Amino acid sequence: RRVHIAEHQRGADATAVGSLLLHVPNFLCSLFVVALPSAFLGGFGILLILVWLASGVLVFHRPTESVIARRLLGLSHPLPQERALLEPVWREVTARAGVEADTYELWVEDSDSLNAVAAAGHIVGVTRFAMHQLPNGELAAVLAHELGHHVGGHAWSSLLGHWYALPGRMAWRFLRAFSLVVLAVSRAFSCFGVGIVLLVFGAFALATISSLYGLPLLVLAMPYALAAVGRRAELRADRHAAALGFAPMLAAVLHKMHLAEQRREATAMARRGGVPVRESSLSKLLSSHPDHSTRLHHLQPYLQPRPHQAQPYAQPQPHVPPPSYPRHR
Known part of the structure; x- marks a missing residue:
């Protein structure tokens, strides 16, 4: 019952390559920040x-990944009884994908939300809520989705891009905090001081933009472009799980996640006295996941019954009545 979708255990699809390309301006800005000390340190710089x-190779270094899993993602190794629950489902998923189960490492997050994560080169994490509350078929669909992120290279490319963007982001935060302090001090003296500060920072920004060929302007648009690529990566991971035969189970998981989101929105609306919480257009553009209807729409081709197709953990699907149309005489 294997479904070999890839020759290699890990790759880089168009989404992963696009993510790396979009991180190039961030990388160049970080390189500029790291190179500044070299002007004073000589050979040591x-x-x-x-x-x-060379530090980017740590993304695939398992001891470093363990630190990332524990310290940054809040994950832990599964308990023996949890491993006994997870491993048979995981081996079913990897067997269908033609991937060695030991290539990736299972982790658990102590959370009461339905969630999972694929990170670095080998991390596959799932919440205890998902592990204990989902049926095996739906848990397999979740794990197949996260495996899709690894097979497509989404996990390592996003972490690699984030790592190389850190120096530039730290420098940007420092400059922003410094500018706020300087503006506060200058405002205490006079409006003339504020004008001088704005003139100095404006000249610095203009010089930076002209010397770096407009790259700082590209950095401002990067969060929106990266969010769009992230949404595409989620759809590709959904397609990976669906191609392995888990489309109905994944649709059921998405439905549960949608209901949980609706409950959170209802709670937030109740706290606001019945005023609905409306998401702005910019926040939608920054969302890393597609909305519920979009994900279900892309799953529709895989939800059609196919003859002689093996269905792991088959479960009955809810009956959806067909839409009614006006009859023509």
Whole structure:
């Protein structure tokens, strides 16, 4: 019952490549920040740049991944009884994908929400709520979705891009905090001081933009472009799970997640005295996941019954009445 969808255990599809390309402006800004000390440190500064460039391989270093899983993602190793529950489902998923089960490492998050994560080069995490509350078929669909992120290279490419963007982001936060302090001090003296500060920062920004060929302007648009690529990666991971025969189970999981989101919105609306919480257009553009209807729409081709197709953990599907249309005489 194997479904071989890829020759290699891990790859890089168009979404992963696009994510790396979109991180190029962030990488160049970070390189500029890291290279600044080299002007004063000489040969040691060049060594610092080389060490920073080589540090990206730590994304695939398992001990480093363990630190990321524990410290940054809040994950832990599954307990023996949890491993006994997870591993048979995981091996079913990896067997269908033609992937060695031991290529990736299972982790557990102590959370009461329905969620899972694929990170770095080998991390596959799932919440205890999902592990204990979902039937095996739906849990397999969740794990197949996260495996799709790894097979497509989404996990390592996003973390690699984030890692190389850190120096630039730290420098940006420092400059923003510094500018706020300077503006506060200058405002205490006079409006003339504020004008001087704005003139100095404006000249610095203009010089930076002209010397870096407008790359800082591209950095401002990167969050929206990266969010769009992230939404595409989610749809590709959904398609990966569906291609392995888990489309009905994944649709059921998406329905449960949608109901949970509706309950959260209802609770927030009740706290606001019945005023609905409306998401702005910009916040929608920054969303990393497609909306419920979009994901279900892309799953529809896989939800059609196919003859002689193996269905793991088959479960009855809810009956959806067909839409009624006016009859023509």
